Amino acid sequence: MVAVASALALTACGSDDGGGGGGNGGGETESTVELPDLSGQQLEIAAVWTGPEQANFLEAVKEFESRTGAKVNFVPTGDNVATFVGQKIEGGSPPDVVLLPQVGVLHEFADRGWIAPVDDAVQEQLDANYGDGWKDLGAHEGEQYGVYVKAANKSLIWYNTTAFENAGVGEAETWDDFITNARTISDSGTPPVAVAGADGWTLTDWFENIYLSQAGPEMYDQLANHEIPWTDDSVAQALETLGELFGEESLLAGGSAGALRTDFPTSVTQPFSNPDAPAAAMVYEGDFVASVIADSTDAVVGEDAQVFPFPAVGEEAPVVSGGDVAVAVAPDGQASEAAQALLAFFASTDAARIWAQQGGFVSPNSQLEFDAYPDEVQRDIAQALIEAGDGFRFDLSDQAPAAFGGTTGQGMWQGLQDFLRNPGDIEGAQEYLESQAARAYGD
Numbered sequence: 001m002v003a004v005a006s007a008l009a010l011t012a013c014g015s016d017d018g019g020g021g022g023g024n025g026g027g028e029t030e031s032t033v034e035l036p037d038l039s040g041q042q043l044e045i046a047a048v049w050t051g052p053e054q055a056n057f058l059e060a061v062k063e064f065e066s067r068t069g070a071k072v073n074f075v076p077t078g079d080n081v082a083t084f085v086g087q088k089i090e091g092g093s094p095p096d097v098v099l100l101p102q103v104g105v106l107h108e109f110a111d112r113g114w115i116a117p118v119d120d121a122v123q124e125q126l127d128a129n130y131g132d133g134w135k136d137l138g139a140h141e142g143e144q145y146g147v148y149v150k151a152a153n154k155s156l157i158w159y160n161t162t163a164f165e166n167a168g169v170g171e172a173e174t175w176d177d178f179i180t181n182a183r184t185i186s187d188s189g190t191p192p193v194a195v196a197g198a199d200g201w202t203l204t205d206w207f208e209n210i211y212l213s214q215a216g217p218e219m220y221d222q223l224a225n226h227e228i229p230w231t232d233d234s235v236a237q238a239l240e241t242l243g244e245l246f247g248e249e250s251l252l253a254g255g256s257a258g259a260l261r262t263d264f265p266t267s268v269t270q271p272f273s274n275p276d277a278p279a280a281a282m283v284y285e286g287d288f289v290a291s292v293i294a295d296s297t298d299a300v301v302g303e304d305a306q307v308f309p310f311p312a313v314g315e316e317a318p319v320v321s322g323g324d325v326a327v328a329v330a331p332d333g334q335a336s337e338a339a340q341a342l343l344a345f346f347a348s349t350d351a352a353r354i355w356a357q358q359g360g361f362v363s364p365n366s367q368l369e370f371d372a373y374p375d376e377v378q379r380d381i382a383q384a385l386i387e388a389g390d391g392f393r394f395d396l397s398d399q400a401p402a403a404f405g406g407t408t409g410q411g412m413w414q415g416l417q418d419f420l421r422n423p424g425d426i427e428g429a430q431e432y433l434e435s436q437a438a439r440a441y442g443d
Contacts (some may be wrong), residue, residue, distance in 0.1 A: 032367075033125055033348035039069030041338045046075045046084065047099035047324070051265060052295035053288060056358035060351045070338055079201070081105060082402040085329065089114060094329045096339040099149065101324050102398040102406045103137055109327065110140040116330035117143045119340045125347035134364045137394065138325050146325035147347045150355075151364040153381055154205050154286040154320045154395060155310035158293070160271040161303070163190045163281035171308035175210070178311040179244055179251075185281045186250045193245065194280035195252055196267035197259035197420045200413025202285060204397040204405070205320065206245075207416060209310045211238040213318035217393055224396045226441045230433035236426055241313055243423035253280035256420055268292040272299035284310070286322065287381050291360020301359075302377050321385075322395040323364065356382070404440035411436045 049057055054074065061072050075095060077084040082105050088094045094114075100106050109115045118126070123144060126135055130148070138146030157172075164170065167188035172178035182192035196202040212220045215234040222228045223235070249255040253270055254262065262270070270279040272293050283289065290301050299305045309317050326346050328335035345351050352363040356372040362382050373379040397405035397412050404411035415436065419429040437443075 032128075032350055033344055034121075035064070035068050035341050035345060036337060037069060038338050038341065041070045041336075043070055043072045043097065043336075043338050043342060044075055044095040045072055045097045045099070045342070046077045046081075046088075046095040048077050048079060048081055048101055049099070050076060052291040052360060055295075056291060056355055056361060059358055060346075060354040063350065063354055064342060064345045068338075068341060070341075072342070079199075079406070079408050080402075081406070082108065083407070085109070085114065089329070089331050094331060096329060096336060097326055097342050098329055099324045099326050100146070101322070102400070102402060103325065103394065104398060104400050104405060105402045106138070106146055106325055106327060107140050108402065109329075110143070110145055113333065114329060114331050115145050115327040116333065116335035116339075117145055118147070118328075118343055119335075121344045122147065122340055122347055125344050129347060129349060129352075129365045129367045131364075131366060134323075137323070138327075146327045147343050148323045148325050148364050149346045149351070150324040151362045151385055152286040152288060152322040153362065153385065154322050155209055155318050156286060156289070156307050157282055157284050157310060158268075158271065158289050158305055158307050159282035160275060160278045160280075160299075161306050162275055163188075163271070163278055164306075166190070167281070171306075172311045173317070175213075175241065175244075175311045175313040182245070182251045182281075183248075190278060191253035191270075191280045192251050192282065193253065194262065194267040194270040194283040195246075195259040195420070196262050196264040196283075196285075197256070197417060198261055198263045200408065200417050201397065201406070202264055202267070203416035203420060204412045205286075205395070206284060207238060207242060207412075208320050208396045209318040210241050210313050211235070211396070212320060212393055213310075213313035213316060214238055214241060216314065220393055220396065224399045226400075226437050226443065230437055231430045235430055235433070239419065239423075239426045239429055242419070243426065246420050247423035256423075260417065260420060265292055265296065269296050272297040272305055275299055275304045287362050287378065288360050290378060291358070294359050302375055307377060318393075320393060320395055322398055400437075401440040404437050411440060 065072055085098055134148045138148055167185040169181040169184050172181050185192040219234050252259045267283050268289050271283050293299050293305050328339040349368050352365040352368045353372045355361045359374045362385055366386050370379045370383055373382055415433040
């Protein structure tokens with residue numbers, strides 16, 4: 001399935017003019033941002049990325065180094081970005097720029113005075129290349145702090161075409177069809193679904209897609225803001241639906257115990273490392289799966305590896321979007337010229353183009369030509385992102401305080417890992433999630 005755009009209806013923010021800026025495919029590659037001479041200066045940038053995502057990102061950073069003379073050192077944060085940055089600030093050696101995977105953390109950092117607003121050069125690039133929705137996500141209390149360098153469609157099922165053909169199944173449009181197909185695939189001798197249970201963030205994405213489709217966008221917004229408790233009946237219904245997958249051992253590669261030992265990169269390689277005898281038939285996660293497939297397997301996206309939208313649980317299929325926002329760390333209130341220059345570069349089409357060419361990446365930059373993406377699948381996903389308009393729903397856990405939505409061993413990550421371990425205990429999962437949410441939100 002290559003013609004993804006018509007089916008994805010990505011709910012992320014496009015440009016104010018209807019999102020056509022990137023769609024001209026004009027192939028313009030001249031520099032779009034003026035950068036200062038930073039010869040001899042050193043910058044430290046921190047992000048959660050590892051493996052292919054980190055390598056592809058650093059290709060764009062190399063261009064910044066070449067054009068400015070600055071030296072950029074990359075430091076991995078681990079999953080707990082807020083804890084990492086807080087410890088670095090306390091130790092007197094914070095990174096100059098940090099990439100935040102949670103918008104809730106941006107708000108926390110701004111409230112604590114840990115980050116600086118963007119300067120005029122960064123704002124100029126944002127105004128030229130971004131719609132209001134993405135700018136708003138990088139702002140706090142009317143002040144612009146961040147640049148969304150990377151967007152994600154987190155509502156995709158990637159599958160091994162041979163496994164589907166051998167089982168005689170096709171792409172599922174509804175959740176019921178998805179479960180039925182998974183059982184048929186299991187009967188054919190292939191474990192149906194790889195689940196990265198060792199990484200709690202992937203489990204939050206499973207829940208969010210089901211909840212958005214089943215409960216609807218208004219309830220989703222209320223839950224994201226903790227205006228309704230996690231003990232609400234709508235949460236119970238979503239967990240019951242998720243339990244149809246998690247509670248049937250034959251549907252998970254390695255069963256629930258195996259899933260809890262599987263990290264995200266491994267979950268992607270399970271369907272695609274051995275296309276003719278895969279360890280799983282399909283894996284759920286965002287468009288960034290493509291880069292893991294390309295860098296860690298011999299499978300070809302669009303041939304051996306195909307993709308379809310997350311199936312509808314309710315009346316509408318869900319689309320959950322996410323993204324990573326770059327901010328200048330400045331506990332003394334003043335970001336360096338080099339940090340601001342790096343943010344301006346990230347907001348330009350120059351940086352977006354280099355990263356897009358590596359694959360496994362979608363840019364919210366509306367002026368990036370679609371020809372920059374390496375294959376039709378990724379071009380379609382990017383075009384859907386830009387043309388979608390303003391009706392998006394951002395990743396729920398990424399909107400929450402980090403203590404609830406983005407920390408190992410607690411909050412949503414731990415609660416949903418416990419649920420994967422014991423999917424029959426819906427009430428216990430709800431009570432844990434609500435107690436954690438109440439603490440994190442300060443209720």
